[in-house]
Amino acid sequence: MILKVDNVTKSFGGLVALKDVSFEVKKGQIMGIIGPNGAGKTTLFNAISGVFNIDNGKVIFKDEDITGLPPNKRARKGIARTHQIVRPLNELSVLENVMVGSCFGKLNANLGNSRDKALEVLEFVGLYDKREVLAGKLNVPEKKRLELARALASDPEIILLDEVLAGLNPAEVSSMLDVIMGIRDQGITILMIEHLMHAIMNVSDTVIALVYGQKIAEGSPEEVANNPEVVEAYLGDPELALTLLREKGRRSK
Amino acid sequence: MVSAWIGAILSGILLGLLYGLAAIGLNLIWGVMNVINLSHGAFIALGMFSSYFLAHYLHVSPFLGVVFVLGFGIVIGMITYLVSLHKIISAPELSTLLATYSVSLIIIGLGTFIFTTNPRAIDIHLGSVSVGETVLPMTKILTGLFSIVTTAWFYFFLYKTWSGKAIRSVSMNRDAAELMGINTTATLALAFGIGVGLAMTAGSLAATIFPFTILSGGGYELKSFVICVLGGLGSPIGALVGGLVLGLIENLVTLKIPTSYVPFLEFLILVFILIVKPTGLLARR
Amino acid sequence: MEKGKTLFWLIPGLIVLILLPPLTGSVTMRESVFLMLMYVSLAVSLNIILGYTGYVSFGHIVFYGIGGYIAFYLMKFYNVHLIPAMVAGGIGAAIAAYALGEAVLRLRGAFFAIATIGVNEAVKALVNNLDFIGGAEGLFFNFKIYKAYGGAAKAIWFSYYTMAGITLIAILVAYLIKKSKFGLGLMAIREDEDAALVLGVSTKHYKSLAYAISAFFPGMVGAVFFFKAGNIEPHDAFHLIKSIEMIFMVMLGGYGNVTGALTGALVYERLKGYLLVSPLFKDLHMAISGAILLLIVLFMPQGIVGFIRERSKRLREWLE
Numbered sequence A: 001m002i003l004k005v006d007n008v009t010k011s012f013g014g015l016v017a018l019k020d021v022s023f024e025v026k027k028g029q030i031m032g033i034i035g036p037n038g039a040g041k042t043t044l045f046n047a048i049s050g051v052f053n054i055d056n057g058k059v060i061f062k063d064e065d066i067t068g069l070p071p072n073k074r075a076r077k078g079i080a081r082t083h084q085i086v087r088p089l090n091e092l093s094v095l096e097n098v099m100v101g102s103c104f105g106k107l108n109a110n111l112g113n114s115r116d117k118a119l120e121v122l123e124f125v126g127l128y129d130k131r132e133v134l135a136g137k138l139n140v141p142e143k144k145r146l147e148l149a150r151a152l153a154s155d156p157e158i159i160l161l162d163e164v165l166a167g168l169n170p171a172e173v174s175s176m177l178d179v180i181m182g183i184r185d186q187g188i189t190i191l192m193i194e195h196l197m198h199a200i201m202n203v204s205d206t207v208i209a210l211v212y213g214q215k216i217a218e219g220s221p222e223e224v225a226n227n228p229e230v231v232e233a234y235l236g237d238p239e240l241a242l243t244l245l246r247e248k249g250r251r252s253k
Numbered sequence B: 001m002v003s004a005w006i007g008a009i010l011s012g013i014l015l016g017l018l019y020g021l022a023a024i025g026l027n028l029i030w031g032v033m034n035v036i037n038l039s040h041g042a043f044i045a046l047g048m049f050s051s052y053f054l055a056h057y058l059h060v061s062p063f064l065g066v067v068f069v070l071g072f073g074i075v076i077g078m079i080t081y082l083v084s085l086h087k088i089i090s091a092p093e094l095s096t097l098l099a100t101y102s103v104s105l106i107i108i109g110l111g112t113f114i115f116t117t118n119p120r121a122i123d124i125h126l127g128s129v130s131v132g133e134t135v136l137p138m139t140k141i142l143t144g145l146f147s148i149v150t151t152a153w154f155y156f157f158l159y160k161t162w163s164g165k166a167i168r169s170v171s172m173n174r175d176a177a178e179l180m181g182i183n184t185t186a187t188l189a190l191a192f193g194i195g196v197g198l199a200m201t202a203g204s205l206a207a208t209i210f211p212f213t214i215l216s217g218g219g220y221e222l223k224s225f226v227i228c229v230l231g232g233l234g235s236p237i238g239a240l241v242g243g244l245v246l247g248l249i250e251n252l253v254t255l256k257i258p259t260s261y262v263p264f265l266e267f268l269i270l271v272f273i274l275i276v277k278p279t280g281l282l283a284r285r
Numbered sequence C: 001m002e003k004g005k006t007l008f009w010l011i012p013g014l015i016v017l018i019l020l021p022p023l024t025g026s027v028t029m030r031e032s033v034f035l036m037l038m039y040v041s042l043a044v045s046l047n048i049i050l051g052y053t054g055y056v057s058f059g060h061i062v063f064y065g066i067g068g069y070i071a072f073y074l075m076k077f078y079n080v081h082l083i084p085a086m087v088a089g090g091i092g093a094a095i096a097a098y099a100l101g102e103a104v105l106r107l108r109g110a111f112f113a114i115a116t117i118g119v120n121e122a123v124k125a126l127v128n129n130l131d132f133i134g135g136a137e138g139l140f141f142n143f144k145i146y147k148a149y150g151g152a153a154k155a156i157w158f159s160y161y162t163m164a165g166i167t168l169i170a171i172l173v174a175y176l177i178k179k180s181k182f183g184l185g186l187m188a189i190r191e192d193e194d195a196a197l198v199l200g201v202s203t204k205h206y207k208s209l210a211y212a213i214s215a216f217f218p219g220m221v222g223a224v225f226f227f228k229a230g231n232i233e234p235h236d237a238f239h240l241i242k243s244i245e246m247i248f249m250v251m252l253g254g255y256g257n258v259t260g261a262l263t264g265a266l267v268y269e270r271l272k273g274y275l276l277v278s279p280l281f282k283d284l285h286m287a288i289s290g291a292i293l294l295l296i297v298l299f300m301p302q303g304i305v306g307f308i309r310e311r312s313k314r315l316r317e318w319l320e
């Protein structure tokens, strides 16, 4: 077990975004996180990466309680993430963006080594040719790849992917899925939030479903997809949901 | 002893009202478009001169002239916005800070060239009122009253008129306001114009009490920063309350400590509040 | 992040500039180059917090004043030599910045800018009241102080070379930071502080350090400037408009790179010199500066060097 989320609660004013959420992630697994918009998925990632303090509960990483640590220290320990709304460092080149990851994340390399690492990762995600371009000048699918590359370059043990497939066309989705499988093959644990059902069902080892900040199901993809509560709260008719979600994934940026 | 306190309180209230009025324009512009108007002081000084010339050459009483100065200020404020600010309104803070500072340099530079920096004063004698042993000049009292009236007008404008509502919705969410059919360019220009108009009005009133030069707005500008962080952004009442607090502090502490420490105290308050009051002030982007 | 070629021409070019006055023996030229060097040091150091890190230190002149006062005090009352006094001034300014940074660097955007103005004004107002450092009148040197340097004339040359030394070191440091891991972290903060934090940059520590370094050189510059002037007073040492001049220089040249700050400083010195003596413009220099600043902000926000860098890929590595 690499990550344990234990009874995490977080509210914003009156709104409870996460309520007593607990689960464990095994090393080397891909865990999918599903749930309607506003369910608290991104908030969960923020809690794990330390973007804000949680109200209650614990986050345990490799048997160490990291609940109070700031994000940079968590990154150094090997937790990397992407952002649902991409955050490129606009005025820096693609290469420099990725070097920030390799310089300051778990790898904590010097400039020379982090450059080598960054180039390797850029090759891997297919942005090598764009390395000299300013990050602000990339298009959205490229920015998503950049997010991923930056996280990967830090040599993380676990990587949190927040809707990296949203807004991609089918060809881009399948090439991104290849990249994700490649990451798994390197032995990196993956937590991924996704709306694209067929994608998440195909790649995940386990899936959890969040609704209104609460975990309502956990298990294998099939178990979760057939869980009556999930079907009711979220999927409705699985076939219909699949089509709708595909549509939505395409439309939302 | 007691009368000294009463005098200080009365004087502090009257001055505080003026300070509040002076800060409202800065507060409005800051709140609506997230721009810190570093030409605020220059416009206050321009208000002083406008009032002076109205009184000197056209023999218009400064207290009647207020209306002209306000209107004049709105017009040049709007022009200033369109010329110097609109293009960069969404750029990082540095751009808008520097743009408004350059406006200040231009106004003060031209002002120094045309009017020199010899002090001037408006020749106005309206007698005075005694409260116990305290003698309050009538001009000071009128200034306080006019500050209240102007603030009340502004409050009415902001909350009861269509334009005022447009300004408030633009300040809450520019994109949404645009979608709802509000012309944001015109609204932002108007907001900046009103901000400048109020600054000039405050200047025109201040000129009836103190002698001034083209540089005299600077002090009010710095005080306005203090007031804005004291009273919070976005409400005219907050600015007025902040002004009163500052006016009272100024007049009361000088009973105990030398006047020369007052600026130090004010800036200490400014920095202290900025650092300590985390809600709304910190991490705003 | 290649090594770049900028320093290969920049340092020799500066050394030539520095040697011109002694070679020609021209005192007017020395005064003008002294100012240039001073502006370059100030602009290049401000650029570290403003251009690299993205924090608008509007009251940056406060560190020049603090350094100036510390050094002046040591020289006047303890007969300390300029060099150690200057270093003390620089360190004092850096410590002040570090401590202050812990508090004000939590503020973002315009709030930080206003806080730095507030700090500058507060310090000025305080110094105005402190009698042991001369209050509002300030402090004056007894001209005997210059004896240790071989007389007033020699002392002025000495301060000239000292300023030159500061400038060269400031440029070197600014350049090395730009090319370092530290610099990369700072630029990440500038672009998106929250993202930088999540990527592992210890933003708090980096910002404070950048602020301290960017205060260190102005502190030393203040020391040399007021040594040469022979007196120091609060109004002069904490003059907000000098802060704006520093920002102006950085903007004019182009922010975020050493060559930009340097170019801005040189152009600004020439421009100011021209405006101040030109019979046509001398009374209007302030208004004209304002108009130029406005034009830059509106139409060339990337500055002179930024403008060239954008257009020529080949020149980019020469202009960092």
Ligand SMILES: Nc1ncnc2c1ncn2[C@@H]1O[C@H](COP(=O)(O)OP(=O)(O)O)[C@@H](O)[C@H]1O
Pocket: A012, A015, A017, A035, A036, A037, A038, A039, A040, A041, A042, A043, A044
């Ligand atoms: N920083 C925040 N401040 C206030 N409310 C927030 C914040 N972040 C998220 N929320 C709220 O918490 C809820 C969950 O949001 P989020 O985690 O982004 O949902 P999801 O990623 O599942 O779509 C939403 O109602 C959202 O509005």
Ligand SMILES: [Mg+2]
Pocket: A041, A042, A043, A084
């Ligand atoms: Mg989300």
